[in-house]
Amino acid sequence: MDEISTGVLLSVLFVLILLSAYFSGSETAMMSLNRYRLRHLASSGHKGAIRATKLLERPDRLIGLILIGNNLVNILASSIATIIGLRLFGDVGIAISTGVLTMVVLVFAEVTPKTFAALHPERIAFPSSHILRLLLIVLLPFVKAVNLITSAVLKMVGIRSTKTSDALSQEELRTVVHEAGALIPRRHQEMLLSIMDLEKVTVEDVMVPRSELYAININDEFKSINKQVIQSPHTRVLLYRDTVDDAVGFVHLRDALRLQSKGQFSKSSLLRAVKELYFIPEGTPLNVQLSNFQQNKERIGLVVDEYGDIQGLVTLEDILEEIVGDYTTSMITTPSEDINEQQDGSFLIEASINIRELNKEMDWQFPIDGPKTLNGLILEHLEEIPTVKTSMRIAGYPIEVIELGDNMVKTVRVLPQHYAQPKA
Incomplete structure (x- = not known):
């Protein structure tokens, strides 16, 4: 390189430092991308997000490519800096060039670009994905060879490379919702958290207990039954014989009032209007019961213990109120x-x-x-x-x-x- 002037070498060194900064910033930007936002942008047709997603499908190749490029330019920069140091300062120039280059690379090719990339990953990663994709095509054989050697070394020390999952655990998802801040209205945050808590809550926690059930004893005098039907605070009323454990079924007030309007209201007609009982085992999580209500086309059920004794009553509205809060008007004491x-x-x-x-x-x-x-x-x-x-x-x-x-x-x-x- 004796025939190459020092000015040219300095220009080449400057370009190499810029390339080193590019590779360092690209690595941090690609790894700092929000994977969920990235998927959203990619599904929306964002070209930069699509390219970045494809590159991140094989992170081993992406990291291998970036490190190969970064190490190549850093080694070349070190060699050129040594030559420049020797020309300008003689033998002591080796130490001077090493110290100066280390500081320059640290500040301008590592810390600064990586910090900026971490703060604005999309601004760096999306444009950079153009160049990285082309480099990967050119250097793919070399990248594959490096990855194979790396995998072999890892296996020798008992480490097997496995693909990591981006799936969030429930607690991690809870943290994401909490930290969403102004992005999600507080009311919506509470609803999302309530949905995640459904599996921790059982039907016993939300049921109307047996002692507070509004039910009608079908063996009472008909005049008393008629009065209780008229005064019922609920649209569905439980009928039973002498004891709640001998439940007959639910009658809808609409059906009872229709019978009254037709002059056909009697114990026998009321019993014919009852709907079949739907029983729910105590301890059933609310998320399971919500699904069961949907599958069985039911809105109300009686909670029973292991002996079949009725413990209370739970409705679809009770479960929904666990998610959205109280929204119904009820005669039950709040x-x-x-x-x-x-x-x-x-x-x-x-x-x-x-x-x-x-x-x-x-x-x-x-x-x-x-x-x-x-x-x-x-x-x-x-x-x-x-x-x-x-x-x-x-x-x-x-x-x-x-x-x-x-x-x-x-x-x-x-x-x-x-x-x-x-x-x-």
């Missing part, structure tokens, strides 16, 4: 009616309230992996039926029993402002 704030900041709460509804309404943290009601939680905690004025602390919340009845805790007082456990 949590807000069971909770009464007092002047001292405490709350008087009906102990029959569902714990999940209480937590949701008040943003509290009572455990939900055991009893379903606050009464059940208190009885489990004390392991006996308490007396009035009995005080305890559950999950850090001070609770005082205010009223008892029928071997149950009826009303309690909760002091949320002191819920935190005292630190040791």
